[in-house]
Structures are given as C-alpha cells and as structure tokens.
Amino acid sequence: MTWSSLRVDPGPDREKVLEALFAAGAQGVHEDGATLVTHFPEDADIGDVVARVREASATATCTVGEAPATDWSVAWRDRITAHRVGRLTVAPPWLAHDLDPATTVIIDPGMAFGTGDHPTTRGALRLLEPCVEPGMVVADLGAGSAVLAIAAAKLGASAVFAVEYDGEAIGNAQENIERNEVAEIVQVFEGDAGAFLPLVAPVDLITANIISSVLVELLPTMFAALRTGGRVVLAGILAEERASMLEALSADGWTVQQEDTEELWWSLTIARS
Numbered sequence: 172m173t174w175s176s177l178r179v180d181p182g183p184d185r186e187k188v189l190e191a192l193f194a195a196g197a198q199g200v201h202e203d204g205a206t207l208v209t210h211f212p213e214d215a216d217i218g219d220v221v222a223r224v225r226e227a228s229a230t231a232t233c234t235v236g237e238a239p240a241t242d243w244s245v246a247w248r249d250r251i252t253a254h255r256v257g258r259l260t261v262a263p264p265w266l267a268h269d270l271d272p273a274t275t276v277i278i279d280p281g282m283a284f285g286t287g288d289h290p291t292t293r294g295a296l297r298l299l300e301p302c303v304e305p306g307m308v309v310a311d312l313g314a315g316s317a318v319l320a321i322a323a324a325k326l327g328a329s330a331v332f333a334v335e336y337d338g339e340a341i342g343n344a345q346e347n348i349e350r351n352e353v354a355e356i357v358q359v360f361e362g363d364a365g366a367f368l369p370l371v372a373p374v375d376l377i378t379a380n381i382i383s384s385v386l387v388e389l390l391p392t393m394f395a396a397l398r399t400g401g402r403v404v405l406a407g408i409l410a411e412e413r414a415s416m417l418e419a420l421s422a423d424g425w426t427v428q429q430e431d432t433e434e435l436w437w438s439l440t441i442a443r444s
Contacts, residue, residue, distance in 0.1 A: 173213045174238040177220060178206050184228035185409065186382055191227035195220040202289075205435060210238050251280060254287035256296040259322055261287030264350065276321045277350050279343070286316065294431040294438030295319055295380050295406035301429075302402050302440060303327055308374045310334065310396070312364035312389065313381040313407075317344035317357065323378065324353040331357040332371050334364045365392045372396035380406040383416060390423045397443055402428065406438040413437050 181188035188207065192200055197209040197220075211217060221233045253262035253270070261276045263286070280286040287293060299319060303309070303326035311320040314333035323331050333348075335341055341361050348357045360367055364379070369392065377393050379386055386405055393403050403425075408416055410432055420427065420441060429440040 174210045175213070175215065175217050176208065176210050176236045176238040177217065178203070178208050178234040178236070179224055180206055180232045181224075182228055182230035182232075184231065186384070187227040188224055188231055191223045192220070195223045202435075251286055251288060254293060256287070256293050257300040259296065259300070259325060261292070261296070261318060261322075272352070274325065275351075276318055276325060278316050278318050278321075278347050279350065280316060287318065290433035290436040291380050291406040291438065292318060294433050294436060295378060295404055296322055297431050298404045298406075298429055298438055298440045299323060299378060300326060302376055302404060304375075305329070307376055308332075308371075309376045309378065310368055310371060310374045312368065312377065312379040313385075314344055314359065315340055315380070317347050317359065319378045319380065319404075320344075320357045320359075321348060321351045321353055323376070324356040325351070328356065328376075332367075332374075333357055333359045334367050335359065335361060336363060365389055368392050368396045373398040373401070375401050377401070377403040378406075379403065383408045383412050387416070387419045390419065390425070394423060394425070394443055400442070402440055402442045404438070404440050406436070408437045408439075410435055410437040 201208040217235055224231050251263045253260055253266045259274055259276055260270055264277055264279050267275055267277045278286050303323055305327040307328045309323040309328045309331045311333045314320050314335040317333045320331045320333035338361050344359045348354050375398055424444045425441040426444045427439055428442055431438040
C-alpha cells in the first residue's frame, strides 16, 4: 500500500488543527518542531483532509507528499527509544531487558499517549520526582498509557488513581501497570477527571498532562482536592501559552514552585497559595 504524508504548519490554532487531523482519520501525529506530520493510506481523500485543516485554521499550510513503502507494524518500533529522566528510565518492553525493574517504567505504547518520547511526558517526569514522597496518595488525570501513574508508584507513592477519559486507552494502561508490577498501588478508572477527582479527595499530589484549555477548567477542582501542602504537576502546555496560564493560575490562587521547558512545551509544579 502507498501512503501519503501530510506536513502541516498549524500556526496559532495548533489544537484545532490536531482535532481536525484526528477527525479526518489520522491514527497518529508526529511533531517535527512546530510542524505536525501524519500519514494516510492511498484510499484516503487527502484533499478532504487538507480542507478540514484549513477550515480549522485559515493560516495553516499543508504539504502533501508520498511516503516510502514501509511495514508500519514493525517500523514504528524503531521510533521508540528508552529515556533516562532523573532516577527513572522509561523504556518499551523490547529495550527493558537489561534495566533495573525498580527504576524502570516499562511502557508498551499501544494506542495510548505517553512513551517518554514526547517532551510533555519528560517534563512531567522531571517535575514529578522531587514531589513524590513515600506514602503519598496521587491522582493522575489524563493518564493515557499510565506512564506518570507508574512513575509515581516507583518513586514511593502508596496509592495512585489513574483517570482516563478515552476508553480505548484503558486496556493499554492496565497492561502497563501489570507489566510494571504496581497493580497493588495503581488503579485505573475510566471517566471524566473533573467528576472523579472529588471522589478520591483529599490527595497529596496531582499530575495532569492534558491540553491547556482542559487544565484551566480543572484548576478549581484540583484546588479543592488537594491536602494542605499538596502540589500539582501540569504538562501539555505550549511555551507560548505560559503568560495566559500564569494569569489563570494567579486568578485561582495558585503559586508556581518550579518550571520546566523543553522544545515547544512548558511544564510546571504549582501549590495552593
């Protein structure tokens, strides 16, 4: 099968363009700097995909090309690597054989987000490590592959609630939890984070690697769910959104404790003022 590649410079409407690509049938989107790259099979209507992108963002530019014939069932593995982040290493199963299980988060990516290859995951992990103390109760919102939930367990948390809205990601998250032998610590729940978090409150620490608009909506719920002295690690925020996010945090009574920037992405640790 011949595949077409589509490279999109999304301009200021990045999230809208991402939504348009997935709505048009993209199975995954790779970030090449500011450019979004995806592929479609030969029977896909690329013209329709481009039209949807331009409807989402009038300033987006699209470049269509022919992708080389590739056995994607095998080749995608070559793109996944092991990443050392602080005391932990995030690795796929086929690269984890010689690594210490106590400090390795083994993630089979499947269809869920969170392999360690994305800057938002690494930023969250860097900020998570100094926040976790033995015995803590942690909530991981938008858990995806459960990479952050598993990391919290391996860093010493005694209970972790991993909440994911996408039902298709739940199976992958559960498999990763069992693969890392933390099923007695990490529990996966399918549902809306805003509705679920009050049910397990109070918690000591919250992690949330989600798009900024959703994070802003969740801020009051997270504020109410934290124990005194609790903290939140936020990721999934573009660096260009830093000013608007700081404004929202200040309005809701948060204090920024630490920041992390990698490539286009900004992550941070916040606490109740």
